Amino acid sequence: MKKISIIKSNGAKDFFSPEKVANSLIRAGAGQDEAEKISQEVEKKIKNGDTTADIYRQAFFLLRRYGKPLAVRFSLKHAIMDLGPSGYPFEQLIGRILEKEGYKTSFPNVIFGKCVGHEVDVIAENSKEKIMIEAKFHNQPGFRTDVKVALYVRARFEDLIAVPKNNFSSCWLITNTKFSEDALKYARCAGVNAVGWGYPKEKGLENMIDASNLYPITAMPSLSRNEKRLLLDNNIVVCTDIKNIEKLVSIGIKKEKAEVCLKEALEITKANS
Amino acid sequence: MKKISIIKSNGAKDFFSPEKVANSLIRAGAGQDEAEKISQEVEKKIKNGDTTADIYRQAFFLLRRYGKPLAVRFSLKHAIMDLGPSGYPFEQLIGRILEKEGYKTSFPNVIFGKCVGHEVDVIAENSKEKIMIEAKFHNQPGFRTDVKVALYVRARFEDLIAVPKNNFSSCWLITNTKFSEDALKYARCAGVNAVGWGYPKEKGLENMIDASNLYPITAMPSLSRNEKRLLLDNNIVVCTDIKNIEKLVSIGIKKEKAEVCLKEALEITKANS
Structure with a gap:
């Protein structure tokens, strides 16, 4: 089979690998057969000099034949990372999703607790609750949000609720990464509502996005x-x-x-x- | 004046600069005259091909004529950074200093709190107190320990004291860096005993080292x-x-x-x- 030369996102050359495309599709939730069929179709359409973005796009459109949500999911993890390098667009995304869920949101920047002012990323409130949200954004794949983050979110919440007028009912930690085991254990135990990639199962960040239909x-x-x-x-x-x-x-x-x-x-x- | 070619710690060549040496000495607390005299003496002694370490050493020994503690202080900040890259030797140093101050120290690694196990760097105890110590080491100059560290130390302490048998009386955060203003404000308010480079004034890490005579x-x-x-x-x-x-x-x-x-x-x- 002839080798097709493609250009990676960093400008380096590589050869097209149908296996890599199939694996990406499988990771995104496609079945083995489906993934192989799509990667073969992609191989027919691409030509020397195409970029990985072109390949991505082809796979994305072909995948939609098999199920549109799957196609978006395929690109979602990378899409969220592409919101960086600053965490601001991610905070905006979180705000938009929570608005869709019926909350009024604000981005107050600094709120004063008993001891110091804290940079609160998002506040979400409705008639019953007022939530302090730490939106933890990372644009490195493989990163896990660790227990220290859950700990400082809790301590920040404690400092904020020590001032009665702040009136927060709960604290959430929303991230685009996975959590370390200890971070989850601590969050569950200490009352930090943790939402990340694939967590909680069926209600993780990707599901919040799917449910709200708010794709970045x-x-x-x-x-x-x-x-x-x-x-x-x-x-x-x-x-x-x-x-x-x-x-x-x-x-x-x-x-x-x-x-x-x-x-x-x-x-x-x-x-x- | 002839230029003397020297070798920097990264292997690159440079020209010897008496001004640089004098400035380093002044930063370390030497007077202007003293610093200039020493840098001139260094210049006489060094030769082409000497390393910055050689120069450093010359300045160090000459500085001792003017005051021995000053000479050690001159190299102390860098010396502590050289304990890295891992934080382990820094933890050992902290332990040794606290032993000299009459505490019994231990390096327990994991201690279980109400929610999770925590990596406690050093425990120092005497008949009156049992201190949980977070030893925060950085080997990048210019880094400041920020409020998030003070927050997670406090939350960690809370989780640990929720288990009565842990029996900690206080928590300390000892670092070789400076602190951000908010970190200090929070630490003072929330009962985290913060010790860093130059903090508290006259009782910072460098003073603890001087007082204990425990130079790395x-x-x-x-x-x-x-x-x-x-x-x-x-x-x-x-x-x-x-x-x-x-x-x-x-x-x-x-x-x-x-x-x-x-x-x-x-x-x-x-x-x-």
């Missing part, structure tokens, strides 16, 4: 890294924020790309609705 | 990086641990170097006694 714009395969940055810098964080072409053009996206982008955003958000 | 072996200019590592790996952490030449030779230090080393260790420890 970084999940859109048509956008380049710079275009993603442009959207994020303009507070366009989730696909449902993309409502018309004019808005995209006004912030500097080319008209043709804006059209593709709007179509893609609608497809992604329709996929799960 | 990494302060000895005669030792190469590898020799320092060899000593640390053999639990020879402070200069007073160096008592005879045989012990040094038995762990792999050459006899000639061991003789210099013993003399130097005695000089450093005598300097402050």
Whole structure:
């Protein structure tokens, strides 16, 4: 079989590997057969000089034939990491999801506890509760949020509730990573509501995103890294924020790309609705 | 004036700068005149191809003429950083200092709190108190220990004292860095006894070391990086641990170097006694 030369995201050359694509698809939840079929189809379509982003996109679109939510899930983990390097867009995403769940959200920055002022990432409140949320963002794959984070979130919460007017009812720690075992054990025991990648089972971050249908714009395969940055810098964080072409053009996206982008955003958000 | 070519610790070449040496000395507490005189004397003694370590050593010995404690202080901050990369020798140093202050110390590793097991670095106890110590080591200059560390130390302490048999009376956070303002504010308010570089004023880490006369072996200019590592790996952490030449030779230090080393260790420890 001829070898197809592709370009990785760091600019280095590599050979296309159908196994790698299949494995990625399996990790995303595709069946073995499905994953192999898709990777073979991708192999037929790509050509020398294509980028891993092109391959990604092909796999993404083919995967949708087998189940649209799966296709988005496939890219979701990377898409969230692409929200970085700052944690701000991730905080925005968390805020949007909680709004959809009926909370009023705010991003207060500093709130004063008994001892010091704390940088609170997100506050979510409704008639019954007022939640202090630490949104812990990492853009390195393989990182685990450890017990020290759960500990300092708890201590921060203690310091904040020592001031009655702050009136927080609970503290959450939401991250895009997995947790260490001790972090989970401590969080459960000490009353820190932990949400991360795959945790709690069936109610982790990816499920919150699926349930709210709020996919980060970084999940859109048509956008380049710079275009993603442009959207994020303009507070366009989730696909449902993309409502018309004019808005995209006004912030500097080319008209043709804006059209593709709007179509893609609608497809992604329709996929799960 | 002729330029003298020297070799930096990373192997790169540079020209000798008397200003740099003088500035280092002034930072360490030498007066302007003193610093200039010493840097000029160093300049006379060094030759092409000498290393920064050689220069350091010359300045160190000359500085002692003007005040022996100052000379050790000159190298102390770097010496502590050289205890790394792992935090273990720093924990040992803290333990040794507290023993000198009359505590019995132990390095228990894991102690179970109400929720989880915690890695406690050092425990120091006497008839009146039992202290949980977090020894926070950094080998990057310029780093500040921030409020999150003070917060998690406090939460860890809370979790530990929720188990009565642990019986801790207080928690300390000892670091070789400076603290952020918020870290200090929180620590004072929440009852975390914070000790760092220059904090508390007159009772910071450098003062604890001066008072105990327990200088890390990494302060000895005669030792190469590898020799320092060899000593640390053999639990020879402070200069007073160096008592005879045989012990040094038995762990792999050459006899000639061991003789210099013993003399130097005695000089450093005598300097402050």
